[in-house]
Amino acid sequence: MRYTSLLAAGLTLVLTGPATAQERIQISSDWGWITATLVDNTATRRLVEMLPITIAMRDHLRQEKTGDLPAALPEAPRQRAFRAGTLGLWGPDHFVIYYRNGRVPPPGIVILGHVTGDVSIFDRPGPIAIRIERAN
Template sequence: MRATPIRIAIGDRVLSASLSDNPTARSLVDQLPMTTAFEDYSGQEVIGTPPTPLTMAGMPSGADPEVGDIGYYAPSGVVVLYYADVGYFPGIARIGRIEGDLSAIKGWSGSVRVTIERAD
């Protein structure tokens, strides 16, 4: 298997992204399309809860995501879209990457409905 192209729809903005070929990303692909509320967390990322928790089987115990990464934070069970550097944390799995402009996920107040779906 290779990376899975996805679309992240936030209102009238659509971001192109891809999910990696790893167990956690594949467990998210199995739940797509997904529409859920995301909200800003600490001015660094936006987070949303998938319908069911993603697997962490076979994944490293933590990661240092980069700006533009898509991650999963297992202790809280949330999908994370990173727009700032957060450093290494145990329980993070890097599962994908957003391409291009990240302004659509910055500066949120309250919750925003986000749809993630396959693009292929």
């Protein structure tokens, strides 16, 4: 019986792959802090390796805060639509926090994750420095 259970567990692992927990990050600034859940792709795995980081962000089109990462992230699938709370990557090192819904022109953005808190703390004009680190 024990052999059968071990065999079944091993077969399940081989067929489904290892279980991965969704990585959570905290983004803090002088305006407050939020948490976000990252999607699982090559870009987010590399981003997590960089943490903690501080990024100087600026307002763009009154829909997003944008800033440059210290290094480029790998390419991952892109999409054009986003919603408030989406974390994205425009260029290989261009981090974006969207605080309104919208669409971007081609080639689109790499989705990095989604804010689980109130992203409206960034809905104000002007630059802000943010710190990104793993959430507890």
